[in-house]
Amino acid sequence: MSTVLMPLQPRETPDSNMATKAKILIADPLSESGLSPLSDPKFSIDIKTGLSEAQLCDIIGNYAALVVRSETKVTAKVLACAKNLKIVGRAGVGVDNIDVNAATKLGIMVVNSPDGNVIAAAELTLALILAAARNIGRASHGMKESKWERKQLVGVQLKGKVLGIVGFGKVGQHVARGAVGMGMKVIATDPYASASIASRLSVKLTTLKEVLETADFLTLHTPLLPSTKNMINSQQLAAMKPGHSIINVARGGLIDEDALLKSLQEGHTRSAALDVFPQEPPFKSASSVALMAHKNVISTPHLGASTAEAQHAVAVDVTEQIRDVLLNQLPRSAVNAPTISTSDLEKINPYTQLIEKMGQLYTAHFKHQPPSYELIFSGSIASVPTAPLFAALINGLTKSISARGTTVNVVNAKLVAKERGIVVQERKVPEDTTYSSLVTIKGANGDIIQGFCSEGNGSQIVRIGDFETNFVPQGTVLIARNFDRPGMIGVVGRILGGEGLNIKNMTVAARKYGNGEKEGDALMILGVDGGKVREGALREIESTNGMLSAQVVSFDPSEDKVLAKL
Structure with a gap:
């Protein structure tokens, strides 16, 4: 989930001057009415579905735009053959069937339709809640076998x-509206959910712990990331009240299927309704097959977006964006990036990485996330366009939580921030007496992180809260706040060594700013390698006499990471 910037000029193609019609290939079935935005005489549409990779490679060089759903695989090989391609449009949310990295390297924009199936997914969720409550799956199956099981299938x-x-x-909010309408009490967890929206919907925002312990019915609406894989496992299931039901219309892999099956067999989980599976179709997965066979499990073949209205909506959404890009306008749901000048790109790139890492660090280190932030640019960085830097901040702040199916970039960053209730005020200070360029993230509660970029050392973090420091945000970093007394580093080193972990670098930061609530405390910032820092090790560190807090953050840009925090 990284902020990527497109070249200023579009790819040069024979159709760039519109002297001839821009050719658009529809490679998967779309609703006919969904093609109406492409009725412009400047465009020529070919509908060719069911193409193999080789067949697609043979013809894709003739097209300026490609529209797919989930069936067609837009591989790096296909994109390499697409000499004239400007844009790939995915009529739906997920872009797993498109090699986005390859497209970005070739200057090909990728767009999707993250909102077209919101209502469809929410309605299916509500349908499955009702089906799970009233045993509709078992009842229907029994009737087909001439079984009149009225007494055995008493619901709730x-x-x-x-x-x-x-x-x-958006899906969770639509589900909440329907559930409240049926008289249910609704609670939700999402670190960046809007409190005002929740209040209007009569929804209580709370912690995941309280949701698990309180819910009679649990429904999931997050993307599948390394940080959310198997987020509902044996430990979470055990924390739930007996007789609960679980619904998943989001992504397969969010639930540990073996753990769920065991909970169902033991009677702790009353029922489950699943529309998605880790492997689809799921029939070659022993875990999925066993789960689907349980009498109290309702399973459907990924029908979340399968309504005529949703199919029309996603088709119109993506074809409108195809039209806009081919007419040299910006799309509303770009997956990989908008335009920016080459000269500004060179200045901005190091700072997008820095600010994203600063946002990650802010989320990991400070316990209370503020309602608003100030993003301050000092020195020469104040002279460049800051929209990509704003996007990098939103990306970093939200990196460990649900992405709602979209990548955060300069096209959608403001919408993502608004949806999640993140308010950012930007301020530019043309000169800075200490650094040629300095970036400050300041929360409404006064918490501050500062950093800068240098040619020799790359990104540098120079302030965390009231502590002055200087370290490179890369790899796995453990940050511990402790009383500044002899032996503290040794204690942490012993615990990490016992875990088979190595301290590769270390910085001790003294309190410099403000009075602080703790006199004589310091920050210990340790670069760690050799494996993952377990939560148990963090708890042991924090429980050490003289230790005040401990967090781990991974700055590895290659994948989404969980930010562990005590």
């Missing part, structure tokens, strides 16, 4: 029950 009413929502984005 939804009125008065608690619905727990994990991921309070």
